[in-house]
Amino acid sequence: MNLFASAIAWILDPANYVGLNAIPLRIGQHLVFSLVTLVFASAIAIPLGYLIGHTGRGRGLAVTTSGGLRAIPTLGLLTLVALWVGIGVVAPYVALTVLAIPPILAGAYTGFEAIDRRTIDAARAVGMSELQIVRKVELPLGLPLLIGGLRSATLQVIATATLAAYVADLGLGRYLFSGLKTRDYAEMLGGSILVILLALALEGIFALIQRFVVPRGVSGRPGTAPKLRTGSSAAAR
């Protein structure tokens, strides 16, 4: 039996659906861990990104910093934090949050920056307060790019969350590390396939969300009312 077939067999083996190492449990842990990480990263990156996007200040700093954050090897950071705070879930949360911040930050501020300056100027000129400009103009118009940032962060976190099992008994990465240790390559490959499927599934969900959040009137996709081709005289009395 080749390795791929044995990996599939491992995934389908009823023995892997019971106990503390059951596949559904591991998938659940993986998802919850990734979700919490993304919430942490968003809580930091979205307000910061909105501030940068709205004021236009600190962009250079944000670009350099997120470039730097992206360059940090996650495994190295994970080990470093684990040495500092000890074995457990804290280290993976920190390391993965650092990984997820740059794409979310970039999505947040580029979403604001991509809006036509004249639209924002007009909103201010008719009497919107700065907070109203953020809430009623920049937020809805910048949402598609923010979701794009979240999408790419999610993909990275789901894939990299396997590292959590390096220092904690957590997630699908468990199969990779235990498989490696016991030379059970079917388990390793099976675990990897599960991670890939999970990533693809979330990718699909995000693709849908991303289409959905494009405000009407901006999308230009079919389904909205047809464009008028006539001059203004046609509808003007």
Added chain:
Amino acid sequence: MIEFRSVSKRFPDGTLAVQDFSLVLPSHKTTVLVGSSGSGKTTLLRMINRMVDPTSGSVEIDGEDIASLPPVKLRRGIGYVMQNSGLLPHRTVLDNVATVPLLRGTPKRQARADALAMLDTVGLDRALADRYPSQLSGGQQQRVGVARGLAVNPNILLMDEPFGAVDPIVRAELQQELVRLQKELDKTVVFVTHDIEEAFLLGDQIVILREGGRIAQVGSPADLLARPADDFVASFVGADRGRRVLHVERHGDGNVVVDSDGRLAGVLNGEPVAGTSAGSSAGSTPGAEGDR
């Protein structure tokens, strides 16, 4: 009444956009600020709703220094129409028009009803109310922009080259509409343009600006044509050339009017009367000719 009192504006990059500018803009009249780019005309306009604050000097509305008013509240009481309509792309026509009334706390139902009525006022079909700006032509978008500017029934309407981005035929149409609207609504309009024809068509008071917001001349269209202050103004208003310089020629039993290029401009009805200003009629519907 809007009054500029020795207003100057220096931008952070050092550009002196406006220098010691003083002017009274009478109520219920249209004042047009005309100048080429760099003349500070838009900067001056934006000082009236505090989108730009002067570096020195003051702007007063009905005797009150607007520097003492909170900008957001001030802006909600002043209509503003800009070149590229500035509509919110993710909101329908109706929601765009109702934006400012809703910000001011008008109940939603009433704001929407008022907005519909405002579409009638600016000559837009109510069927367009649920469209998005991207589904409208440029001329329609500008009409929505005007409707939004008028939605709170402001005393002052600021218009920053509102018809600059539409084609000449639509522009002429919109200009005529504005003339009609102004007759009905009697607002204090401040209008910025670089098009002297547009200024002559719309303005009661025209301010010709040189570079750096310095006033070359202020006056009615007739004043500017009949008594241009200097060569700059004369050349700007075209009082020295082409179809603004007309003379009468005898033709058989009648008099015809001919421009400086020898083209026939029209027929003279009656005899020229000495001492009467004929300046304002000499320009005859300049916008409609779409000469650009």
